[in-house]
Each structure stands twice: as C-alpha cells, then as structure tokens.
Amino acid sequence: MPSRHNDCQKGPAEKKILRIVQQTIAEHAMFLPGDHVLVAVSGGPDSVALIHLLHMLSPIFSFDLGIARLVE
Secondary structure, three states: OOOHHHHOOOOHHHHHHHHHHHHHHHHOOOOOOOOEEEEEEOOOHHHHHHHHHHHHHHHHHOOEEEEEEOOO
C-alpha cells in the first residue's frame, strides 16, 4: 500500500494557493528562521488546510510548527 504522502499529489489549485501563502509570508516577514509557531485549530476544514499549508512551507522558512486544538 502506498504511503499517504505519495497519494497527495499537488494539483494546480493547491500549487497556486501554496505559492500565494508563501509570497504573503515572505512579503510580511511573518516567520524568522528558528521560530516556533503554534497554531490553534478547531479541526474544521479551514484549520486543516492552514496546518497542511504551513507544514509544507515550514522547511522553506525554517520554522518549527506546533498544533493546539482548542476544546470548549
């Protein structure tokens, strides 16, 4: 059975979104190399998309990514 990473091929829409997010992070100097970034998520699709994008970009910007799920 193939790994999940092999199953996730980036389509044109995902590549475009990834490029826009990467440009935005760079333009606003949102992260410095070595930063520890903690993202609070709800578990909804927008939070999952955000974590997915940041996970893919973390090696490019050299930051460590942590996730915190907020529960009511």
